[in-house]
Amino acid sequence: MQQLLNTLVERNKRWTKEGKVATYIPELGKGDPSVLGISIIDLNGNLYNAGDYKYKFTLQSITKVVTLMLALIENGKEKVFQYVGMEPTGDPFNSIIKLETIKPSKPLNPMINAGAITTVSLISGESPEERLHKILTLIHKMTGNYGITYNEKVFQSEYQTGDLNKALAYFLRTHNVITGDIEEHLEVYFKQSSIEVTTEDVAKIGAVIANDGKDIYNNQEIIPYEVVRIAKTFMVTCGMYNASGEFAINVGIPAKSGVGGGILATVPRRFGIGVVGPALDEKGNSIGGVKLLEDLSQKLDLSIF
Numbered sequence: 001m002q003q004l005l006n007t008l009v010e011r012n013k014r015w016t017k018e019g020k021v022a023t024y025i026p027e028l029g030k031g032d033p034s035v036l037g038i039s040i041i042d043l044n045g046n047l048y049n050a051g052d053y054k055y056k057f058t059l060q061s062i063t064k065v066v067t068l069m070l071a072l073i074e075n076g077k078e079k080v081f082q083y084v085g086m087e088p089t090g091d092p093f094n095s096i097i098k099l100e101t102i103k104p105s106k107p108l109n110p111m112i113n114a115g116a117i118t119t120v121s122l123i124s125g126e127s128p129e130e131r132l133h134k135i136l137t138l139i140h141k142m143t144g145n146y147g148i149t150y151n152e153k154v155f156q157s158e159y160q161t162g163d164l165n166k167a168l169a170y171f172l173r174t175h176n177v178i179t180g181d182i183e184e185h186l187e188v189y190f191k192q193s194s195i196e197v198t199t200e201d202v203a204k205i206g207a208v209i210a211n212d213g214k215d216i217y218n219n220q221e222i223i224p225y226e227v228v229r230i231a232k233t234f235m236v237t238c239g240m241y242n243a244s245g246e247f248a249i250n251v252g253i254p255a256k257s258g259v260g261g262g263i264l265a266t267v268p269r270r271f272g273i274g275v276v277g278p279a280l281d282e283k284g285n286s287i288g289g290v291k292l293l294e295d296l297s298q299k300l301d302l303s304i305f
């Protein structure tokens with residue numbers, strides 16, 4: 001496995017030159033486009049790392065999976081899907097268009113920004129700090145890394161340039177999809193996007209999902225299976241933005257990408273995988289990361305289909 005990962009990272013590194021780091025959040029523009037790294041962990045806890053696996057990046061959209069799971073744990077399936085849908089959009093992650101054309105207005109799924117702002121609004125707490133703490137606590141439990149927190153500079157940068165996300169949130173309140181203090185919801189949303197990790201942390205999140213919500217070391221339940229099942233399904237149908245269909249054909253495993261260049265992937269009952277490569281393709285997915293996963297899926301026969 002170690003040999004295979006080293007070879008695949010080496011082989012796919014050239015793709016990083018074809019992509020671009022996200023710059024619409026200025027702090028993300030400082031990402032290193034040449035980076036490509038991977039961690040993979042099996043359900044016995046054997047961990048393999050290759051390439052730039054020590055590189056730190058922010059979860060960005062990957063955290064939408066965690067936030068969805070927390071919203072489901074707190075509110076139940078029925079209530080969550082009263083406010084957010086279950087269908088792929090075919091549009092970019094930050095698009096506003098279908099919020100207006102679909103009646104009654106409701107984000108199509110929890111993996112796009114409008115949907116994640118909605119699931120964030122369903123996580124309760126006395127203050128934004130308390131709500132963020134709940135998200136971090138779930139991530140701490142899944143990764144076993146209690147040092148994980150958000151990156152203040154990325155948060156500030158997202159907040160200052162997040163007009164479109166703010167517009168989505170206020171639009172949703174007008175249509176009674178979100179209630180309460182929008183500025184507080186946005187603070188939690190931007191902070192959970194800015195949570196900083198390595199590929200190893202992401203692989204461990206993937207391993208808990210691969211293990212049906214249970215800790216791989218002691219088999220204790222962290223997340224109920226029904227919640228994991230829903231999250232995994234959204235990762236297949238909507239996890240790679242409007243490239244989810246292509247990814248399902250070429251890789252075939254539940255995955256979620258973020259504009260920080262990370263990809264969370266999970267192979268049910270087999271592996272958790274974390275990838276980083278900040279150079280993105282035109283849809284916002286890590287260009288080298290997707291190619292690396294394509295090769296890995298072929299070599300290890302990972303596709304669930």
Ligand SMILES: NC(=O)CC[C@H](N)C(=O)O
Nearest residue numbers: 060061093113193258259
């Ligand atoms: N696609 C992403 O990773 C988007 C997340 C980012 N925080 C945003 O709201 O724009």
